[in-house]
Amino acid sequence: MDSDLVIIGGGQAGLATAHVSRGLGFTPVLLEASQSTAGSWPYYYDSLTLFSPARRSALPGAPFPGDPDGYPTRDEVVAYLTDYAGGLDADIRTGYRAVKVATDSNPRPGRRFEVAVESGESFTAPIVIAATGAFSRPYRPDLAGLDSFTGTVLHSSDFRRPEEFAGRRVVIVGGGNSAVQIGIELAGHARVTLATRHRLRFMPQRVLGVDMHLWLRRTGLDTAGWARRLLTGGKGTPVFDTGTYRAQIATGNPDRRPMFTRLDGDCVVWQDGTQEPVDVVLLATGFRPSVGFLEELGALAEGDQPLHHGGVSTTHPGLGYVGLEWQRCFASATLRGVGADARHVLTRLRESMPRR
Structure with missing residues (x-):
C-alpha cells in the first residue's frame, strides 16, 4: 500500500503524530502491533498515576477529562487514549507489527521507504515516523551475579500489584519515579530497600500551589538543551514528590x-x-528504544540507539522519531510532550522533501 506517511506505533506518540500530521496535510497510515490503541498503558502496574496533572497531560486537540489539577490513573489514561484514537481521521491498523524498514542503499531526499509487517504485507511512503516507545524493551543491566541469583528477578514492567510480594524481602534497583512509587506501595506488604548509585533526589510536585510542570514550561527548562544536565546533574532522575514519598522513606521502609x-x-x-x-x-532500570525494525536500515548506533537530532534522522532523509526520552526536552516521552515533538519532526521532514 502506498501512502505519504507511515507511522509505526499506535500509543501516545503515534496517536499524537497522526493528529498533527492531518493538520499538516498528510494522509497517514498508522501501524500498531497490538490489538489496542493505548500503547503500553494497559500493561503498567495497577496503581500507576501520572506525575503531571490532567491539564498538563493531554495530547493535541483533546483536553484530558476530569479534574484538571488531578493526577490521572493508569486506567483513565487507557480510556483517554482509546477515545482519542476513535476520533482520529487516520487509517489505524491494529495487529500490524512492523518487522523491517528498507530502502535503497543510497539515502537521498525523495526516495521511498518500504515498511514490512509480520503478516507479509508492506507499506511504502517517503516519510516514516518510528513512534514505538520503549516499554517492550526493558533494560536489564549487567549486574555482578545477576544471572546466577537464585531468587526471583523481575523488571518494573513485570510488576502489577503488591499483594503478590507479601512477607518477602525485596530489593529494588533504581531511584526514579517508578522505583520510588513501586517501593512505597510494596512497603505495605514487604520489607523493601531501594538500591541506588546516588542519593534520591526529590523535586516538589507543587511550588506555591502550582504544579512543577508548569514552572518547567514557564522557565524554559522544559525545552532547554542544557536542562537535562541541570535536572539530572548526572545523578539520576529527580523524583516528583507531594511530600509523602520523602516522609515514607524516612520511616525506614522502604529504605535507601x-x-x-x-x-x-x-x-x-x-x-x-x-x-x-x-x-x-x-529492576526499575528503565527501557531502551524499541526500534529493532530499523536495524538493517543502518539508522541506529550501538545498542539500537537512533541516530537523530531532535527526532529527525541524521542518516536517512524522511525518517523521524517521536516519543524518545529526552528527544528534545524533559517532556519528550510523555503525554504532554509528544505533540510538540511530532509537529517539530513532521515540519522538518516535510521541508526537506523535494518539491514536485
Whole structure:
C-alpha cells in the first residue's frame, strides 16, 4: 500500500503524530502491533498515576477529562487514549507489527521507504515516523551475579500489584519515579530497600500551589538543551514528590542504600561486605528504544540507539522519531510532550522533501 506517511506505533506518540500530521496535510497510515490503541498503558502496574496533572497531560486537540489539577490513573489514561484514537481521521491498523524498514542503499531526499509487517504485507511512503516507545524493551543491566541469583528477578514492567510480594524481602534497583512509587506501595506488604548509585533526589510536585510542570514550561527548562544536565546533574532522575514519598522513606521502609556490589546465590552483598538473603530483585532500570525494525536500515548506533537530532534522522532523509526520552526536552516521552515533538519532526521532514 502506498501512502505519504507511515507511522509505526499506535500509543501516545503515534496517536499524537497522526493528529498533527492531518493538520499538516498528510494522509497517514498508522501501524500498531497490538490489538489496542493505548500503547503500553494497559500493561503498567495497577496503581500507576501520572506525575503531571490532567491539564498538563493531554495530547493535541483533546483536553484530558476530569479534574484538571488531578493526577490521572493508569486506567483513565487507557480510556483517554482509546477515545482519542476513535476520533482520529487516520487509517489505524491494529495487529500490524512492523518487522523491517528498507530502502535503497543510497539515502537521498525523495526516495521511498518500504515498511514490512509480520503478516507479509508492506507499506511504502517517503516519510516514516518510528513512534514505538520503549516499554517492550526493558533494560536489564549487567549486574555482578545477576544471572546466577537464585531468587526471583523481575523488571518494573513485570510488576502489577503488591499483594503478590507479601512477607518477602525485596530489593529494588533504581531511584526514579517508578522505583520510588513501586517501593512505597510494596512497603505495605514487604520489607523493601531501594538500591541506588546516588542519593534520591526529590523535586516538589507543587511550588506555591502550582504544579512543577508548569514552572518547567514557564522557565524554559522544559525545552532547554542544557536542562537535562541541570535536572539530572548526572545523578539520576529527580523524583516528583507531594511530600509523602520523602516522609515514607524516612520511616525506614522502604529504605535507601548504596548500590550493592554483587549478588551471591540468594543474597545481596552490600558495600560494607555484609550479605543478606533476598527473595526478589526488582529492576526499575528503565527501557531502551524499541526500534529493532530499523536495524538493517543502518539508522541506529550501538545498542539500537537512533541516530537523530531532535527526532529527525541524521542518516536517512524522511525518517523521524517521536516519543524518545529526552528527544528534545524533559517532556519528550510523555503525554504532554509528544505533540510538540511530532509537529517539530513532521515540519522538518516535510521541508526537506523535494518539491514536485
